[in-house]
Amino acid sequence: MKKTFKKIAATLSAAVMCAIPMASALSANAAAGPNARCTMRKIYWIDSTAYVKKINVGFTNVREGCSPATITAIAAGTxxxxxxAGDVYYNCGGTLTANGSNYIKGAAVSFSVLCNSPSCYEEGRNVYCYAYKAGGVQSYNSVHTVPAFLVGDINKDGYVNGSDSGILNTGLCQNAFTNVSYDGVVTINSNNYYYYTFDIDDNGVVNANDLTMLRKYESSSTYKFER
Ligand SMILES: [Ca+2]
Ligand SMILES: [Ca+2]
Structure with missing residues (x-):
């Protein structure tokens, strides 16, 4: 029981809403509306052979039509x-530090922004992830990312619907995700997809929990993706 509680507590602290709009900013650009359900996500991952002990991340996005980013520490660490929140942009960032003798590798950190529509999403200039080895030595070339994507839109048609969960379901039935790396390509019925696009709950692995969350989203008009 104690262990379970600890795990839940760790999960909660790992995902942090990084800026709450302040009352004084009421005259600023309108943020995401209460019915906003489009989650745009940008992910960083780290080479497994780079011996990275710490990463330093920063992220800014335009307020208009969008929420502040939720930063999720996907990799284990502190x-x-x-x-x-400024008038035009939300700003956030910080560090993720590996614990003890561990290293940060694979899916490391993500920024999830809730938007009225994908077209509202716009990053500022100050978006980065720097990695450091023991002793604070910067690790170059070990950090990877891709442009932000609409979570759940697996077939990239701009909508999240039954076609997307259908692909994920087929992939799980075919064991298509087994032994594929986080940034690897998954082939399902002769079509290629990136593994990370199926990780709906943003925990670094693809399994039935992602399908459950995606189906819940598709069958509801109010449910929003949360880790
Ligand atoms: Ca789709
Ligand atoms: Ca997952």
């Missing part, structure tokens, strides 16, 4: 994140 997160320290924070943020603020």
């Amino acid at each position: 997160p320290s994140f924070g943020g603020s």
Whole structure:
């Protein structure tokens, strides 16, 4: 029982909403509406052979039509994140530090932004992830990312619907995700997809929990993706 509680507590602290709009910013650009359900996500991952002990991340996105980013520490470690809201942009960032003798590798950190529509999503200039080895030595070329994508839109048609969960379901039935790396390609019925696009709950692996969450989203008009 104690262990379970600890795990839940760790999960909660790993995902941090980095900036809450302040009352004084009421005259600023309108944020995401209460019915906003489009989650745009940008992910960083780290080479498994780079011996990275710490990463330093920063992220900014335009307020208009979108929420502040939620930073999720996908990799194990100690997160320290924070943020603020300006008139035009939300800003956030911080560090994720590996614990003890561990290293940060694979899917490391993500930024999830809730938007009225995908077209509202716009990053500022100050978006980065730097990696450091023991002793604070910067690790170059070990950090990878891709442009932000609409979570759940697996077939990239701009909508999240039964076609997307159908692909995920087929992939799980065919064991298509077995032994595929986080940034690897998954082939399902002769079509290629990136593994990370199926990781709906943002925990670094693809399994039945992602399908459950995607189906819940598709069958509801109010449910929003949350880790
Ligand atoms: Ca789709
Ligand atoms: Ca997952």
